[in-house]
Amino acid sequence: MSAERHEYDVIVLGTGGSGLRAAIAAAEAGARTAVVCKCLLGKAHTVMAEGGVAASLGNVDPADGWETHFQDTMFGGKYLNNWRMAELHAREAPDRVQELERWGAVFDRTPERKMSQRAFGGHTYRRLVHIGDRTGLELIRTLQDKAVHSGIDVFMETIVTRLVKDGDRVTGMFGYHYATGAQVAFACRSLVLATGGGGRIWRVTSNSQDCTADGHALAYEAGADMVDMEFVQFHPTGMVWPPGVAGLLVTEAVRGEGGILRNSEGERFMERYDPKRMELSTRDVVARSIYTEVKEGRGSPHGGVFLDVSHLDPAYVKMRLPSMYDQFYELAGVDITKGPMEIGPTCHYFMGGIRVDAETGQTIVPGLFATGECSGGMNGANRLGGNSLSDLLVFGRRAGTSAAQAASDAPAPRLPEAELALAAAELGGFLTGDGLTGPAEDPYRLHRELQTVMGDGVGIFRDEAGLETAIGRLHELEARAANLRAPSARLDYNPGWRLCREVRNMITVSLQIARAALMRAESRGAHSRLDHPRYDDYWSEHNILICGDGGEMTLEARPVVTSDELTELVEARQEAERV
Amino acid sequence: MTTQAASTPPAARRTGTPPLGATMRRDRWWLQPVLIATGLTLFGIYSIVVAALNTDYDYLKGGARYLSPFYSPDLRSLFGLHIPFTYAFFVIWAPLGLRTTCYYYRKAYYRSFFLMPPACAVAGRPRAAGRYTGESRLPFILQNVHRFFFYFATIVLGFLWYDAIRAFFYHTPTGTRFGIGLGGVVMVVNVVLLSAFTFGCNSFRHLIGGRLDCFTCSASARARHGAWKKVSVLNGHHQLYAWLSLISVGVTDLYIRLACAGVFTDPHHIF
Amino acid sequence: MSTDGAQTPIADQTGEATTRTLHIWRGDLTDGGLVEFEVETAPGMVVLDAVLEVQRSQAPDLAVRWNCKAAKCGSCSAEVNGRPSLMCKTRLDHLPEGEPITVEPLHAFPVIRDLVTDVSWNYEVNKKIAPFTPKPDADWLIGQEDADRMSEFRKCIECFMCQDVCHILRNHRMHDRYFGPRFLIRLASLEMHPLDDLDRIDQISGEAGIALCNITKCCTEVCPEGIHITDNAIIPLKERVVDRRFDPLFRLLHRRPR
Structure with a gap:
């Protein structure tokens, strides 16, 4: 049995923005706090965020206020958002951003020496607080340094494979140190999941390798329910060539600065899809347009379309888009001031996730909280750019504070030996092959097959037949995943071993996505059904909840969480859109 | 799959001191230190010889006056000194000191003369553990006086500007007249390059504005930030100007020296 | 293309399949040395692609630390041909052709295993x-x-x-x-x-x-x-x-x- 054990009041799993923010809040509330992460501190996927943090400070556009931010978020989410979450987010984002500055974050400034704010798709006003094109890095470095001096213990390169329950309460988790393979058990009064998304389910993704939907799967297995899983955002512009970097994000700012999308016939095709907003249409529309062009045979040599800034002044391009210039020059050998980029949609963000209480981040499982991308509800059917960084600050803090409060009332955590033994057996089985019922399955291969299935059937466009096929194949993969075995039996730094559990997580979550996508018989936001191309009245007021307690995955449509106080704001916006 | 020997045994590579030059680099990393050592040595020898010669540094023909940068300011006429030996050493300590303690030259000679290290990711001179002291002990702690050399070198630079401008005024029987000679042009180019080097100095960059914590908190801070930005541009090319000005000083001296010796006649036109 | 293009086999991209030799340092604090691997290259391949390909097909226990693969997280630092480099940003075709590529862990920190050091x-x-x-x-x-x-x-x-x-x-x-x-x-x-x-x-x-x-x-x-x-x-x-x-x-x- 595992020798190493740790006990804390609050443990946060994940050290991206929301995890660090939650840990800081928990520590400030007086809880003994630890964070546990797969990577090194400060290397989580949040570092990739470029554009900025959305907060209605009104530094540039004084007319801005939380009400407009709320309305924008609701409109962007096609009114499937949890209203209360969208409200809290809009109300509290300005405070959270100012707080960051007090902790040492440095943002770009206005001539009045206040924080500058930039425009972004879907935001009525200039709202995104930013620093160059590396806002995520600034955010994570600030939180990291704050956390380091908040008395928080950090467990780096520690892989968690199971949540441990005592009765119906989550009391800890089980995992191992990646560097040594030594097992470790954590006991805690409150556990906060902040594990991010699962873009690695698709082959072409902008996500880091760590983004394998671990938190989604762990919480689901522990009895939490999921919401909005069918909504996966595909960013319209990712690199398509060379193959090694396929999916790597090409920032929206390229189009913002005047980049033009063209197909292989040289046609500016956005004229046909959204003549008003053209390249600056919303992400879902641009992604679908590009996909359609390629599907109909007007794609670029490597299966994308062309994004061109070569008509702009080269010096201007290098000044405004320095990292894009470098990225294409270094990795693709393309000088974007001279020739077009080849780009295509790339899996970017999970709107859906673990269902949580808006105020506290509490899941339906006692002792278990979730925040950030792994939680759902805030973004509805489509997320606006800039809202993810503010989301993780607002709800990270709320989850951390609530987890600390809950911890003070919670009983001393107990880790039932039977549960730990179960977890250890699963983990050990990946290495030794004990308990396998068929031929051993290679995790790398299964991962690739999963990516194929999801790419074929659960991509940007979906239809009933494709989804049903995908679900059937996912069930096959799920069965085969019972026989996953690492290709090497080493304990220390064994990537195949780690991938075994990650592949299982991804298959579980893929099934949730595919089944929710099948159930939602309409097209809305990031979810596009070829066989149901329009909005549906029933679905415009319902979220899909997924529950797996007891083993069987069940789906249920439930009315959107609304709020009487906000009806006026929402209706005003709906009215304005109709006009 | 074959196992090869690593460049050095892993134990030594992790804990002990690798031998001089140990690296896995395969490019010609040694070329730069060799070139720099050669260049600095040649200039060093040239300047000592020139300063010791005490001849052919003051060109006075056809009404022109070209003074070698090694001998400026002319201490003899300035203070009425009558010494039988060279006074150049009383002058060149300031610019030489500026260069010796200059952050760029420090990099250059720490690498190429002291081999600490000779190039990036190449092992330097092995030393007993803990004996490396960098610039925290004598002699290199003296590098911290860099800014004082800057002050003195600026004074010398002022005289060089005076010399360069004076080179365009010819003493003729009809009085002082404006003229352009090749020697004057050489002297102007030299003093421009020397200025670009001197005012790109890291210490100057610090003093003019870099030492402020806030660039925007007052009108004077904003003005100093503007100056800092300009100095930063020069500082960004500090290495370039360090070499160009080094060469131009040598070329200027050589030009005047050869002209004095009558090897050629300075082409000029008096207006 | 996000979904379909994913299935295009890498070699099909241009048809020109060449191989490169990698000398990857393998070992731990007690012992180690360079191990030779042959990797089939694809256009635009970076050193990290090659190392991961080795890991996938030849040495499944090869230890390497990486995450974003976009030069933004700073995880995959190593010494390529003796120079500290981000493996995800160093293209194979920018390294001298016809020569093996050496990949070593960082020198300034104790090695944990293979390319991973304790930072x-x-x-x-x-x-x-x-x-x-x-x-x-x-x-x-x-x-x-x-x-x-x-x-x-x-x-x-x-x-x-x-x-x-x-x-x-x-x-x-x-x-x-x-x-x-x-x-x-x-x-x-x-x-x-x-x-x-x-x-x-x-x-x-x-x-x-x-x-x-x-x-x-x-x-x-x-x-x-x-x-x-x-x-x-x-x-x-x-x-x-x-x-x-x-x-x-x-x-x-x-x-x-x-």
């Missing part, structure tokens, strides 16, 4: 640096010019290649007396913050050991973010130390009320 020392150093401490009367107005100066240092992705290449850590192994370039730029970003209230010069000249730096600029040469570590952080800090310790004239002129 925890860096996190310990970071803890010694007092956090940003705002002035009590701060008005929170900061100019873009000030933001620009600090922002350069805050671009750091903590790949620790500057620490690796610095001979004070790499060769002299003075980890106990020197913070290294990464944390000197961190100190610079705080020391030059218009609203930071702490006096950091004592730490900079004391335990951070700035006087050990002999400004050979290797840190600047390897920085993947192009931060002018030496010219914009270390030298200005050295000059601030001179103000305090070596310049009586300056102290006379700028006596600060305490």
Whole structure:
């Protein structure tokens, strides 16, 4: 049995923005706090965020206020958002951003020496607080340094494979140190999941390798329910060539600065899809347009379309888009001031996730909280750019504070030996092959097959037949995943071993996505059904909840969480859109 | 799959001191230190010889006056000194000191003369553990006086500007007249390059504005930030100007020296 | 293309399949050496692609640390052909053809296994640096010019290649007396913050050991973010130390009320 054990009041799993923010809040509330992460501190996927943090400070556009931010978020989410979450987010984002500055974050400034704010798709006003094109890095470095001096213990390169329950309460988790393979058990009064998304389910993704939907799967297995899983955002512009970097994000700012999308016939095709907003249409529309062009045979040599800034002044391009210039020059050998980029949609963000209480981040499982991308509800059917960084600050803090409060009332955590033994057996089985019922399955291969299935059937466009096929194949993969075995039996730094559990997580979550996508018989936001191309009245007021307690995955449509106080704001916006 | 020997045994590579030059680099990393050592040595020898010669540094023909940068300011006429030996050493300590303690030259000679290290990711001179002291002990702690050399070198630079401008005024029987000679042009180019080097100095960059914590908190801070930005541009090319000005000083001296010796006649036109 | 294009086999992209030889350092603290692998290359392949291909097909237990594969997280630092490099940013076709490519772990830190080193020392150093401490009367107005100066240092992705290449850590192994370039730029970003209230010069000249730096600029040469570590952080800090310790004239002129 595992020798190493740790006990804390609050443990946060994940050290991206929301995890660090939650840990800081928990520590400030007086809880003994630890964070546990797969990577090194400060290397989580949040570092990739470029554009900025959305907060209605009104530094540039004084007319801005939380009400407009709320309305924008609701409109962007096609009114499937949890209203209360969208409200809290809009109300509290300005405070959270100012707080960051007090902790040492440095943002770009206005001539009045206040924080500058930039425009972004879907935001009525200039709202995104930013620093160059590396806002995520600034955010994570600030939180990291704050956390380091908040008395928080950090467990780096520690892989968690199971949540441990005592009765119906989550009391800890089980995992191992990646560097040594030594097992470790954590006991805690409150556990906060902040594990991010699962873009690695698709082959072409902008996500880091760590983004394998671990938190989604762990919480689901522990009895939490999921919401909005069918909504996966595909960013319209990712690199398509060379193959090694396929999916790597090409920032929206390229189009913002005047980049033009063209197909292989040289046609500016956005004229046909959204003549008003053209390249600056919303992400879902641009992604679908590009996909359609390629599907109909007007794609670029490597299966994308062309994004061109070569008509702009080269010096201007290098000044405004320095990292894009470098990225294409270094990795693709393309000088974007001279020739077009080849780009295509790339899996970017999970709107859906673990269902949580808006105020506290509490899941339906006692002792278990979730925040950030792994939680759902805030973004509805489509997320606006800039809202993810503010989301993780607002709800990270709320989850951390609530987890600390809950911890003070919670009983001393107990880790039932039977549960730990179960977890250890699963983990050990990946290495030794004990308990396998068929031929051993290679995790790398299964991962690739999963990516194929999801790419074929659960991509940007979906239809009933494709989804049903995908679900059937996912069930096959799920069965085969019972026989996953690492290709090497080493304990220390064994990537195949780690991938075994990650592949299982991804298959579980893929099934949730595919089944929710099948159930939602309409097209809305990031979810596009070829066989149901329009909005549906029933679905415009319902979220899909997924529950797996007891083993069987069940789906249920439930009315959107609304709020009487906000009806006026929402209706005003709906009215304005109709006009 | 074959196992090869690593460049050095892993134990030594992790804990002990690798031998001089140990690296896995395969490019010609040694070329730069060799070139720099050669260049600095040649200039060093040239300047000592020139300063010791005490001849052919003051060109006075056809009404022109070209003074070698090694001998400026002319201490003899300035203070009425009558010494039988060279006074150049009383002058060149300031610019030489500026260069010796200059952050760029420090990099250059720490690498190429002291081999600490000779190039990036190449092992330097092995030393007993803990004996490396960098610039925290004598002699290199003296590098911290860099800014004082800057002050003195600026004074010398002022005289060089005076010399360069004076080179365009010819003493003729009809009085002082404006003229352009090749020697004057050489002297102007030299003093421009020397200025670009001197005012790109890291210490100057610090003093003019870099030492402020806030660039925007007052009108004077904003003005100093503007100056800092300009100095930063020069500082960004500090290495370039360090070499160009080094060469131009040598070329200027050589030009005047050869002209004095009558090897050629300075082409000029008096207006 | 996001969904269908994913299935296009890599070799089909151009049809030209060539192989490259990699010499990857394998081992741990006790023993190790370079091991030769052959990898089929694809266009635009970077060193990390090649190493992962080795891991996938030939050496499943090859230890390598990576995450974003976009030169933004700073996890995959290694020494490629003897130069500290981000593996995800180093293209195979930019390395001399016809020669094997050597890939080694960072030298300045203890190796855990293969290409993975124990960089925890860096996190310990970071803890010694007092956090940003705002002035009590701060008005929170900061100019873009000030933001620009600090922002350069805050671009750091903590790949620790500057620490690796610095001979004070790499060769002299003075980890106990020197913070290294990464944390000197961190100190610079705080020391030059218009609203930071702490006096950091004592730490900079004391335990951070700035006087050990002999400004050979290797840190600047390897920085993947192009931060002018030496010219914009270390030298200005050295000059601030001179103000305090070596310049009586300056102290006379700028006596600060305490």
